[in-house]
Amino acid sequence: MAECIFCKIAEKKIPAQIELEDDDFVVFKDINPQAPVHYLLIPKKHMQDITELQDEKLAGRLLMGCVAAAQKLGLFTHGFRLVVNTKNHGGQTVYHLHFHILGGRHMGWPPG
Numbered sequence: 001m002a003e004c005i006f007c008k009i010a011e012k013k014i015p016a017q018i019e020l021e022d023d024d025f026v027v028f029k030d031i032n033p034q035a036p037v038h039y040l041l042i043p044k045k046h047m048q049d050i051t052e053l054q055d056e057k058l059a060g061r062l063l064m065g066c067v068a069a070a071q072k073l074g075l076f077t078h079g080f081r082l083v084v085n086t087k088n089h090g091g092q093t094v095y096h097l098h099f100h101i102l103g104g105r106h107m108g109w110p111p112g
């Protein structure tokens with residue numbers, strides 16, 4: 001998608017601090033971190049949000065990618081949170097599917 005900022009990050013057309021990458025996804029640091037550790041995992045293939053994720057194999061790879069990223073980021077000891085904001089009520093602002101990987105502090109519940 002020509003005007004999608006996360007597609008541009010996946011294509012390396014705009015810079016990002018990439019932590020992990022494979023054929024299906026890229027993990028990079030959030031530009032406006034909400035926790036001491038805050039990364040985003042995106043599929044390289046553009047889809048607007050998780051409601052468009054129809055491919056079970058890809059879904060598994062993305063989820064396992066989040067866990068692999070959490071391990072690489074040192075989040076296994078104390079834990080972490082995965083968040084997928086979806087559409088308006090979910091608080092989504094960038095319409096390219098992304099998983100937030102948040103850690104480094106205790107997270108409250110319920111979320112705001």
Ligand code: 5GP
Binds near residue numbers: 016030032085094
């Ligand atoms: P959402 O609100 O859609 O769930 O989350 C979008 C996230 O993308 C936000 O946490 C925001 O800080 C992050 N973000 C938006 N634009 C950029 C960018 O250009 N680079 C990076 N690294 N993160 C971005």
Ligand code: ZN
Binds near residue numbers: 004006007046047
């Ligand atoms: Zn995109």
